Amino acid sequence: MPVDLNTSVPHSARIYDFLLGGKDNFDADRKAAAEIVKHSPSLPVSARANRDYLARAGRFLAEDLGIRQFLDIGTGLPTSPNLHEVVQGVDPASRIVYVDNDPIVLVHARALLTSSPEGSTSYLDADLRDAQAILDSAEIQALDFSRPIAISLLAILQFVTDEAEAYAIIDTLTERLVPGSALAISTVTAHNEQAVQGAKAYTARGIPAKPRTDDEVRALFRDLEIVEPGVTLVNRWRPAGPVPDDFHVQMSGGVAVKR
Secondary structure, three states: OOOOOOOOOOOHHHHHHHHOOOOOOOHHHHHHHHHHHHHOOOHHHHHHHHHHHHHHHHHHHHHHOOOOEEEEEOOOOOOOOOHHHHHHHHOOOOEEEEEEOOHHHHHOHHHHOOOOOOOEEEEEEOOOOOHHHHHHOHHHHOOOOOOOOEEEEEOOHHHOOOHHHHHHHHHHHHOOOOOOOEEEEEEEEOOOHHHHHHHHHHHHOOOOOOOEOHHHHHHHOOOOEEOOOOOEEHHHOOOOOOOOOHHHOOEEEEEEEOO
16 A cells, blocks of 8 residues: 655654754655744754764663663654664664654654664554554564563654643553663753744644643653653753753653663
């Protein structure tokens, strides 16, 4: 069956790809990105800072916590480093399931499936808002729920604008996880005026987005134990070198562990 990319309507994954300098986007996405950047000029810098956070968080989950199974929801278009490159660099036997609902991500999913011979990667075409369907899928059932799993929700929860819905999604995803499992989050911060204006610009273009305060982000972790340095701008989360100025970073997040 042909994949309907619906290229006349901007999509968050393709806008994000454009902001990262990718080529898997269309005129509607580029026009939307240009208008959003008028309100939020630092957005491309912030997008790269978030990608760097993905790499650091993934390495922490694999190296420090010893997790070998990963569920990445809201994957977006393949952009190096992808999560499997990071965690299989720590242990080639790591297993990763990617989840997204953008047809163009599905088209390019083969780039996400270049697993090491010892490990595995798979891709699931599904919507974060139907968390139970994700858990019921064959791809997720192939994971070993008797062992720790790390779930990453990076640059996705800003598009779930209702807190009750966000809590329900996270509760559903984490309920079956065993102790030692983890949740990594990044989302748009309400503590940066550019981020607030950028969220309004997304919303005006038919992609509702919500910035959150640090307290609201902490609440997303529910009963999980947030590790140091807590909820912070993504450039400040365990930096490995020079970091972008806070003025340019519009995402906050953190990592929490199930005890």
